Amino acid sequence: MTGEGIREIITVGLVLVSSLMCFAAGVGLMRFPDVLSRLHAATKPQILGLMAVTAAIAVNNATIGTFALLTAIIIFQALTAPITAHMVGRAAYRSDHLRRDLLIQDELSVSVDRVEQGNVATAPGGTPPEGPTQDDRPSGEQYS
Amino acid sequence: MQIAMIVAGVFFCAGAVAALYRVIRGPSLLDRVIASDVFVVTIMCVLATEMAFSSHTETLPVLLVLGAFAFVGSVSFARFMAKQDQT
Numbered sequence: 342m343t344g345e346g347i348r349e350i351i352t353v354g355l356v357l358v359s360s361l362m363c364f365a366a367g368v369g370l371m372r373f374p375d376v377l378s379r380l381h382a383a384t385k386p387q388i389l390g391l392m393a394v395t396a397a398i399a400v401n402n403a404t405i406g407t408f409a410l411l412t413a414i415i416i417f418q419a420l421t422a423p424i425t426a427h428m429v430g431r432a433a434y435r436s437d438h439l440r441r442d443l444l445i446q447d448e449l450s451v452s453v454d455r456v457e458q459g460n461v462a463t464a465p466g467g468t469p470p471e472g473p474t475q476d477d478r479p480s481g482e483q484y485s
Numbered sequence: 486m487q488i489a490m491i492v493a494g495v496f497f498c499a500g501a502v503a504a505l506y507r508v509i510r511g512p513s514l515l516d517r518v519i520a521s522d523v524f525v526v527t528i529m530c531v532l533a534t535e536m537a538f539s540s541h542t543e544t545l546p547v548l549l550v551l552g553a554f555a556f557v558g559s560v561s562f563a564r565f566m567a568k569q570d571q572t
Contacts (some may be wrong), residue, residue: 353489356534361497363527369501372521376515378505383523386500386530394530397537398545401539410545425522428563437547438513438564462564 355397364378375440378434380426387422391415447462493534499528518562525555 362385369382395411433439434449441447505529507520529551532544 346566352537356493356537357489357496359530359534360493361524363530364496365500365571366526367500367522367543370507370520372489376513379519380514382492383490383519386523387526390530391533394537398542401537401540402542407542410549414548415525417549417570418552425559425563427558427561429518432563432566433513436515437544438515438566466543469534477509479500 351406352397352402355393355400359390359394359397361387362386362393366390375443376438380430380433384422384426388419391418408435490538497527497531497534514562514566518559522555522559525551 366383366386370379370383373379373382392415395415399408399411501524503523504520508517508524511517511520529548532547532551536542536544
C-alpha cells in the first residue's frame, strides 16, 4: 500500500516537471524576440522533460525491456537534440535571422571577417564591379 | 492523482497551443521549424504521460519514431535554409 502510494507520488511529481517544461517552452516560444533565444527556450523539454516522463514510465513499469527501450529513447534524443539545435542556429546565423543588437558577444563574426579579408587579399586582382559577386559565394562557403 | 492529471494536461495544452501559435505566426521559416519541434516533443511527453498514468508500455516505439521524425525534419529544413540563404 505504501509502496503504491510512494510510486504514485513519484509519478505525479515527474509528470508535473515534464508538463512544466513543455509549458515553459511554449511561453518562451511566444515571448522571446528572435530565433536564437527561441532556440534556447525550445531545447528545454527535449531533454529534461522527456527524461522526467520516461523516469515516470520506468517507475511504473520496472522491467528490463522497458528500461532498455527507455534508455534507447533517451540516448537517441540526447544525441539528436544538440545536432538539431546546432543546425538551426547555424542556418539562422548564415541567413541573418537573428537580431545582432541582442548579441552580447559575436565570436563567429571575427572568423567570418578574417576569412572574407583573406579571400579579398588573395583574390586575383580583377575588375572591382564583378569581384564581389564572384567572391561572395566562396567566402560564404568557407565557414559552412 | 486526478488533480495532478488535470494540471499536467492544462500545462501540456498551453505549451502545445503556444507552439502552434508560433508555427502560424512565426516570422521566419526557422521559427516554424523550432516550434514544430517543440510541438512534436510535447506530443511525445503526452504519450509518455499517458503510459505512466495507466502503466502500460504499448506506445514506447511511437516515442522512438516520433523522435527520429523530428530529428530528420528539422535537420533537413535547416540544410535547405542554408542552401537558399535569403528567405
